[in-house]
Amino acid sequence: MADIIYRAARATDALTIAAIHVASWRDAYRSLLDPVFLAGPIEDDRRSHWLGKFDTPSANFLVDVAATADGNLVGFAATHRDRDPRWGSLLDNLHVLPEMRGRKIGEALLRSAARALASRQADDxxxxxxxxxxxxxxxxxxxxxxxxxxxxxxQAPIENDRMILRVHWPALSDLL
Ligand SMILES: CC(C)(COP(=O)(O)OP(=O)(O)OC[C@H]1O[C@@H](n2cnc3c(N)ncnc32)[C@H](O)[C@@H]1OP(=O)(O)O)[C@@H](O)C(=O)NCCC(=O)NCCS
Known part of the structure; x- marks a missing residue:
């Protein structure tokens, strides 16, 4: 999308990323996650999660954001480089604000995450x-x-014993 910019996240983005995460979970996971958690504790949970990630940065944890031309963040993708010897890097989170979905921002974030991993010589x-x-x-x-x-x-406590699926791309080049 022409008017969306994709860039590496900065520490000053932490609280905005947390807010996008909250809005996205409340929308997409409203029938999946514990309603008590979604109603309240999710806000502190996501804030401390993201402040912690940026307080102690790791070269193997990469976050890309999508921003409008005037600088408002509308989505993010987070990856752990080379997380698993068999399955490769892990896409830990990919979220686009509910009102911005369906405009290929998620696709562009996923591809830019794959590019960032490839440029850091991640295993396939x-x-x-x-x-x-x-x-x-x-x-x-x-x-x-x-x-x-x-x-x-x-096994995650807030996920109420939901069934989850592992999705795999054998090669990063599948997404470049
Ligand atoms: C999944 C997600 C990241 C995709 O981002 P996006 O910018 O909406 O995706 P794109 O525009 O690139 O592609 C659209 C596709 O996403 C899917 N999609 C998922 N949720 C959607 C929504 N609320 N609105 C529109 N498309 C959605 C559809 O399959 C759509 O494909 P289609 O056009 O063939 O129907 C985004 O919809 C989102 O944040 N969803 C909620 C959080 C989530 O489920 N994250 C993944 C966790 S593993």
Missing amino acids: GLHLWVFEANAAALRFYTRLGGHVVERKLS
Whole structure:
């Protein structure tokens, strides 16, 4: 999209990224995550998560953001480089603000995350976990060439024993 800029996140983006994360989970995961968590604790949870990530940066944890021309962030993608010897780097989070979805911003973020990993000589392969019930995201990933390679119950306490799927791209070049 012509008027969206993609760039590496800065520490000063932490609270805005947290707010996008909250808005996206409240919208996309409203029937999936614990409603009590979504109603309140999610805000502190995401703020401390993202402030912590930027307070103690790691060369292997990469965050890209999508911003409008006037500087408002509308989405982000986070990856852990070379997270798994078999499946490669991990796409930890990919979120676009609900009102900005369906404009190829998510696709551009995923491709820019793959480019950032490749430019840091990451091993081949990218994977992620998605809720099986998140049909729209699953369609998005498979349309971009990802393969479902594993299915299991989530162990995360707030995820209520939901079924999750591992989606894998064998080569980063599949996304470049
Ligand atoms: C999944 C997501 C990152 C895709 O970003 P996006 O900018 O909407 O995606 P694009 O415009 O590049 O592609 C659109 C595709 O995304 C999917 N999609 C997912 N949620 C969507 C939504 N609310 N509106 C429109 N498309 C959506 C559709 O499959 C759509 O494909 P289609 O055009 O063939 O129907 C984004 O919709 C989002 O943040 N969803 C909620 C959070 C989430 O599920 N993240 C993934 C967790 S593993």
